[in-house]
Amino acid sequence: MRIRHKAVAGLTTLLLPLATLVALGAPAEAAPDAAPEATATYAKTQDWGNGFEGKWTIKNTGTTTLSSWNVQWDFPADTKVTSAWDATVTNSGTRWTGKNLSWNGTLAPGASVSFGFNGTGPGAPSKCTLNGGSCDGGSVPGDNPPSAPGTPTASDVTDTSAKLDWKPATDDKGVKNYDVLRDGAKVGTVTGTSYTDSGLTAGTDYSYTVQARDTADQTGPASGAVKVRTTGGGDPGPGPGDKVKLGYFTEWGVYQRNYHAKNIATSGSAGKITHINYSFGNVQGGKCTMGDSYAAIDKAYTADQSVDGVADTWDQPLRGNFNQLRKLKAKYPNIKILWSFGGWTWSGGFTDAMKNPAAFAKSCHDLVEDPRWADVFDGIDLDWEYPNACGLSCDTSGPAVFKTMMQAFRNQFGAKNLVTAAITADASSGGKIDAADYGGAAQYSDWYNVMTYDFFGAWAAKGPTAPHSPLTSYAGIPQEGFNSAAAIAKLKAKGVPSAKLLLGIGFYGRGWTGVTQKEPGGSATGAAPGTYEAGIEDYKVLKNSCPSNGTVAGTAYAHCGNNWWSYDTPSTVRSKMTWAKEQGLGGAFFWEFSGDTANGELVSAINDGLK
Structure with missing residues (x-):
């Protein structure tokens, strides 16, 4: 089984620096006149093991306007800048220079400006000068900034x-x-x-x-x-006995898709969900690491993009998606947010990380509970595709590895934090559910997100056409065990409590082209065209471009022209929710918010169906 959302993640993240990167070039021009009444302060804002993010802040502490700035420092030979933003960064050997751009060189008295960069190596800056004089600030000789106060x-x-x-x-x-x-x-x-x-x-x-x-x-x-x-305010919201209604929010969705935390509120979805999975953090070098740190914590939001209508400032301690999700929680305090790690693209790191489960879990806990954003997150979700089986890469750690991982994470995160996992729905004989001890691991997990979608798709370019998210089996299904009911039944048989299973819904369709047959089982010539990737299209597009004209196995399909698509509609989602309640499941989850309509049709169907 292939999972649609994971493959897209890595590609879009790689495109990010094009929007913010300032090229590294030749050595800088001569420094301007010294400005002793200014400081340059350095901070390492991120460290992901094989690289880091640094930031210089220049502040005019004098009484006259500073017309330009030029920060110079030494790095050890094994430490280098690889990309930068909001300054032109150059080097001559181990001497590095950050020079203002045309728009941010002028600093009035008391004003500050920052520029950042990504780098490799373990070194710290030394011998800093600002406009030829002493930097007199930060992590260099001079006046150090204060420490962090105690947690209030x-x-x-x-x-x-x-x-x-x-x-x-x-x-x-x-x-x-x-x-x-x-x-x-x-x-x-x-x-x-x-x-x-x-x-x-x-x-x-x-x-x-x-x-x-x-x-x-x-x-x-x-x-x-x-x-x-604060006290008062009436009913505090959903209690532990209520159904989970969880949606994935993608880190990279803020770029091409232009989907932000604010859209969860404006669509009406925020009041109809209980949980959000923020995806994805990476797993590399045996640790949990940031995925796209710019989108997560640094992207500056304008007032019209922001959840509360307030624009970010350059000097606030946290920006980006994390700050927007913080604001969303402030408006909708019953929403809990988990940070999801791995996914289709970044699951390869789990095998190495599980050589030391306790150290792996601690690294993830330290990142999720970083004081800068600890209040944003209520737990962690682990999306390993797949333990002791093959996804984009193969793992051969043995059937006990998943239980070992979940136990290590529960021990590290404790009883008050959520610990969940996204797991396979492959219920075929000897398939991925059989490959790992999901039953034994359930005691350490709050719930499993069972990925009951992407059973079939145009990676089988010639077909046969088949719905990617069938609720049940049907005559002619290409692979037995590839349906939601079979997956849920097998997991229950392995000892997973019904209340710890969430049914998965895809907010998108999968399709083929070159199809002449309306019903499933037709031949094809390849993947149907899609907005971001061939063979995939959002529900919000398909509902108009290729409306459903049939149902099979509890889901919908559509034949229009020579294209054939399968996807869930509000009607089939409500029917699936009825089935989930009959099975005693803990609720439902979906991939992902941006595939829904602007007024949240599919989220509304999940909410209505689980009442």
Whole structure:
């Protein structure tokens, strides 16, 4: 079985730097006149083992306008810049230079600007100069920025206010004050270590962090986050006995697809789901790592793109998808979010990582629970395609490896965090469900997302045409065991409780071209054309371009011209939800939000069907 969404992930991520990259070129021009009343501060903002992301921040601490800036530093010979943005970065041997672009060179008194880069190697910068003078900042000789304050604690929480207290930060020249941030936006500045936030909404979740500023006005890293829910507000929302309604939100969807967290709200879907899986983080070098860090934490959102209508600022501690999801949770506090790792493209790293399950689980916990975004996530989802079987690559770790992995992650994440997995739906005799101990692992998992889609598709270019997401078997099905009912039945037989199984729905269709037969089982000449990939198209497109004109095995199909497509409609989704309830399943999940209509037709069908 092939899974549609995983193959697309790697391709789109590779395209990302074209939008933000500033080419590395020849050595820089001569530095402008020295500007002693300015600082350049360096921070390593990401480290994924075989590479890192760095950022320089230039601040005008003087009383006159700075017309240009030029930061120079040394890296050890084994450390190099590979790409950069918001500056022209060049080098001569081990000496590196970051020079302003035409639009960001002028800095008024008190103003700051940053530029970033990706690099390789373990080294830190040294011998920094700014416009020929001392950098006097950051991780270089001079005035260091403050440390992170202690994670705040909340008290005296009412319907409309909450008091926060924290342990002080430290600084080599003294802390001047603290900025208090609510859901990533600054709401107050105090000189002490206590703050009361007011004007809040009853029965609402908020997240608070604190940053210290020193006497040179340098801002240090943010504290850990504390979650606060105000009192009142009536019903807190879905309880543990309610059905799970989970959707995947793709990291790369913010590019070509132009689909953002805000769309989950504007479509009406946010009020009809319980969980979101953010996909995907990578698995490499035995660890969980970021997928596309720009999309996740750095992409600046304008007011019209933002969940709450507030634009990002250059100096806020977290931007990108993570901050938008934080804002979405603030508006819809009953939504829980998991960070999903692996997928079709990035599952190859699981085999190596499982050589040390405890270390692997710890690396993932440390990344998911990073203080900068710990409040965004409520757990982790592991999408290994496939343990002790073949997907894009093959694993031969043995049938016990999946149980070992889930146990290690439960031990690391504890009982209060969600630990889930996306698993195969191949119920054929000796197939992928038989290859791993899904029954034994279920005790450590909150639920399984059973990928009951992509059973058939145009990788079999000549057909026969068949629905990619059949609920049941039917006469002429190309492969026995390739249907949802068979997968659920086999997993139950292996000891997986019904309540820990979620039925999968694809918000897209799979299709062939060169087809003359309306019913399934026809011959074809290849994959039907699709917007992003041949053989695949979103439901929101197909409902108009090739409306369904038949059903088989609980799903829909359409024959239009010489193309043949299969996909789920609101009607077939509701029928599948009825079946899921009859089976006692824990709920349903879908791949993925952007395939739905602008008014969330398929999400509404899932919600209605599971009531």
